[in-house]
Amino acid sequence: MSVDLLPRARAVAAALSAAPVAVIPVGDSPARVAVGRLGRAGYVTNFGSDTVTAVDTGTRSATATIPVGSGPLGVAVDPAGTEAYVGNSSSGTVSVIDTATNTVTATIGGISSPAGIAFSLDGSRAYVVSEDTGRIVVLDTATRTVVTSVLVGSSPYEVVLSPDAPYAYVSGVGTVTVIGTDSLTVVATIGGFTQPRGLAVTPDGQRLYVADQGAGTVSVVDTTTYTVATGIGGFDAPVSLAMGPRGALAYVTESGSGALTVINLATNARTATVTGLGASSGLAVTRDSRHIYVADTGADAVSVLNIPVPVSPDQGPTGGGSAVILSGRSFLGTTQVRFGDRPAVSFTVVDDTMITVVTPAGTGAVPVTVTAAGVTRTIGTFFYLQPPADPGRGARLRSHGGRQHPHHHRHRPVHHAGSTPGHHQRVSDRRLRRPAHLHRAARSPRSSRNRPQGPCRGDHAGRRRQRPLLHLCRSADDHHADFLTCTARGGRAGHLHGGSGPCRCRDGNAHGYGLVRLSRRIHSCHRRGG
Incomplete structure (x- = not known):
């Protein structure tokens, strides 16, 4: 396959793998989605109908419609999977939902315009964004009372906690604020953003990904220096971010184009974009990394997608040696991985849904196949790219008597x-x-x-x-x-x-x-x- 045909072939492959496996009708104007770490419970806030839709991620269907306060926006499930907190932005309350009965068991008041919500690792505290006051409100989940609040800046939007350190990150107008959850004080303010929205932290806590809706970028922040290490461009109003539980991929919804884009965290490169999702908003990834739930505000539905990147990255040099992640299912018992007619240099079966591979040498576009339990399946396509020619290399060598000059020798x-x-x-x-x-x-x-x-x-x-x-x-x-x-x-x-x-x-x-x-x-x- 020629290089000119690669973009078309890759686009066709992405489109074929991106068809939703289910579309779940929910309430009016679904805003955000949360999936529990344990069990199969998921929750969708319906901003326009003042309800929350409970979803069974096993059957991929709605199981209950729960009345809450006015204008529900943020939602989070506690680490134990027993309760879900919902921020009702218009009524200034937080609804507490019992996940076993899907009923509201408590309502916490006194929080102006609550939005994003996140739980501490032990579930003892909930951190709630208060947009109107520019604060993070800290709740005691045992007593369901306000512990304190921390001023973070103008119009905060989202909050996430680091999984390995006592820090919370809050997006606001032009900045991301870092809060020490032990001291409950601001320890740093990261600037340089236009309109930061969605946030996600890698499982090791060392990188923070920030969706900048105004700039059309996703920024990668080094959490040891609180500086932007790199930026990933080309997004159309990115609004929400979700991290795959294994820390290999991140997912971004683009509200401007109704798309979902996948980022390979090893390379910080965009590896796939799924289009046709309407007014995509909030999203969540299931714990087994098999499915992504995306709220479509315009269609009043949630689309359930398979992980759209079966091979990531899907291109590499002809000499081989690229580290590649294969996503799918039924990988346990895999005995062989091949790129075209050549076996992989090495592979490791991480679990039933993921294999890591080192590519062999090859040329052109080749199918990637996995053999397990005597059955060979095609997972996707890998594209071998020739390095660009360097027409001046020979002349430089001759000009230096056969030895490359340090300034020309890479x-x-x-x-x-x-x-x-x-x-x-x-x-x-x-x-x-x-x-x-x-x-x-x-x-x-x-x-x-x-x-x-x-x-x-x-x-x-x-x-x-x-x-x-x-x-x-x-x-x-x-x-x-x-x-x-x-x-x-x-x-x-x-x-x-x-x-x-x-x-x-x-x-x-x-x-x-x-x-x-x-x-x-x-x-x-x-x-x-x-």
Whole structure:
């Protein structure tokens, strides 16, 4: 398949996988959706009809219509799955729903224009956005009383809690406010946004994703520095965010186009967009990661979608070595994963719905198949892309006498502790000659204390590592893991992660070199830009 046909083929594949598996009629103007961590209960706030629709995520059907206060907006299910809190924005109350009986058991008043709601990890407190007052109201869930409130700024919208640290994040006009849930004070204010709305935190708590409806972007915030690390553009009024429970994918609803877009958290790249969802608003992902519930405000319904990205990312270099996530079902007992007629370099069955794979070399567009229990199924399509040609490369080599000039050579020199820097000398188009000191380092057992035993960047020469070998992620661009990538597992500067896996080089490709005794192979990875 030619490159020109790739966008069309990928669009067709996305459309075929995006048809809702169910459309659940709900009340007037559904706004937000919440799904419990336990059980099968889900709840949809119907802003226009002053009701909440209870949904069974197992049967994908509505089970009850619950009258609440006026203008219900935010909704959240507590960690135990026993109660759901609903913010009634027009009546200034919070309704407490018993999930066993789907009835309102209490109403908490005195909260002006409640919107987003989030529970603490132990369920002892609920944090409620008060839009009119610019505050977060903290509720004691045992006594159902107001504990305190914290001023966060103008027109707050959504609140989420970090899963691994005592912090709450609140979106408002132009800012995201960070609250210490232990001290109940503001600890930081993150600026630079236009109209931040939906928020989602990765399971490791190290990255915060912010849907900026006004700017049409999703920003990625480093939660250790409270700065925007990167931005993902091209969205049409993104409004809500949901994190997949396994931390591999995030989902964004775009109110401007009625679309759902999927972000691969390992690469922070858009991997699929599902259109035709009407006036998409709130969304939630089921605990098993199989389905996404999207509120369609215009159609007064909730669309239930299968995870729309069976292969993520769905493209990579012809040399192989890309870390890919396969999503589906019935993966337990998988014996083989193939890309076209070639078996995967390696694969790991995470659970019944997810497999992580390292791609083999290949060309063109190939089907990805999974064999389990003697049955082979096609999961999706993977597209091998040729790297762009560099017409000036030969001339540059000749101008420097056969050795690439450092300013034109994208492969940086490797520095070993106690040795002098050296460049690999080109012997032919297929082979590089290592400097002599690299040969000595590889041969001499006593040189092991100078071996760089971390990622193949030459950044850590001379540092000793304990066994088993650990991964050190210097930045979000270094990915070393046999599961997803170390950034999906929480990689960041100064954090160590156990395990072994492919060596990922500066060109973004994993070349399958084990990290153990890496100095013996670093010249090979160096040839690929490590």
